[in-house]
Amino acid sequence: VFLPSTKEPNYFSRxxxxxxxxxxxxxxxxxxxxxxxxxxxxVSYTSPDRCEIAADRMVALVPRAKLICLVRxxxxxxxxxxxxxxxxxxxxxxxxxxxxxxxAKYVAQSLYYKCLKPYIDRYPRDQICVVRxxxxxxxxxxxxxxxxxxxGLTLRPRPSGAYNVTGDKGGxxxxxxxxxxxxxxxxxxxxxxxxxxxxxxxxxxxxxQYRQLVEQSSRSVPKELVGLVREDVYRLEDWLGRDTPLWExxxxxxx
Numbered sequence: 198v199f200l201p202s203t204k205e206p207n208y209f210s211r212x213x214x215x216x217x218x219x220x221x222x223x224x225x226x227x228x229x230x231x232x233x234x235x236x237x238x239x240v241s242y243t244s245p246d247r248c249e250i251a252a253d254r255m256v257a258l259v260p261r262a263k264l265i266c267l268v269r270x271x272x273x274x275x276x277x278x279x280x281x282x283x284x285x286x287x288x289x290x291x292x293x294x295x296x297x298x299x300x301a302k303y304v305a306q307s308l309y310y311k312c313l314k315p316y317i318d319r320y321p322r323d324q325i326c327v328v329r330x331x332x333x334x335x336x337x338x339x340x341x342x343x344x345x346x347x348x349g350l351t352l353r354p355r356p357s358g359a360y361n362v363t364g365d366k367g368g369x370x371x372x373x374x375x376x377x378x379x380x381x382x383x384x385x386x387x388x389x390x391x392x393x394x395x396x397x398x399x400x401x402x403x404x405x406q407y408r409q410l411v412e413q414s415s416r417s418v419p420k421e422l423v424g425l426v427r428e429d430v431y432r433l434e435d436w437l438g439r440d441t442p443l444w445e446x447x448x449x450x451x452x
Contacts, residue, residue, distance in 0.1 A: 199229035210241040252315035269330035271307035292413035310433035
């Protein structure tokens with residue numbers, strides 16, 4: 198399997214990237230060896246405000262694509278999303294205030310069935326594989342084997358590393374946020390690890406305000422928001438034809 202070095206190309210979801218054309222997108226996979234499966238992963242393809250147009254563009258270019266959607270417990274995903282935005286320096290509001298803002302998409306992006314519906318409407322059922330993130334680290338590796346089967350690959354050991362654990366990271370300073378959003382951080386990532394460690398105090402922060410915001414993400418979520426998530430999970434379970442719930446019912450008040 199080959200994945201391009203460009204993480205999250207966002208080709209089908211971002212208009213400015215899509216205007217580069219199919220030739221540009223195809224060249225991302227040019228280094229692949231003959232016979233390799235090729236793929237990429239872009240979270241924005243299931244963004245609530247971009248999933249419709251992304252699905253339209255995707256089915257037009259790659260109608261035979263095998264789609265894999267990795268989902269985690271939706272309330273925990275919401276909390277992780279908030280921590281990620283705090284870490285990036287894009288969110289300064291308390292957790293309870295931020296998640297009630299519909300423009301922030303914390304809840305909307307946890308409505309998995311709603312975000313997947315454009316793909317469900319356009320792709321055959323056997324081309325869509327939904328995998329729980331919690332199952333990737335389970336023993337036996339049922340989710341990992343499910344992905345291999347979906348792609349028509351033989352059984353092989355799963356990766357053991359865990360990356361991008363937001364709760365363990367420092368917050369971005371203004372300089373780091375500018376470097377990240379401008380793309381100038383990429384050359385820094387190629388520096389030797391000792392040099393990167395020296396630069397961390399200048400680019401990342403661990404001040405009390407940042408830690409307080411991160412810790413707030415463990416607070417309870419209003420029942421009305423949890424209700425929206427719960428109903429969406431039920432619809433996803435119905436579509437998947439599951440005999441057992443995706444997640445414990447006790448996690449959804451009122452169920």
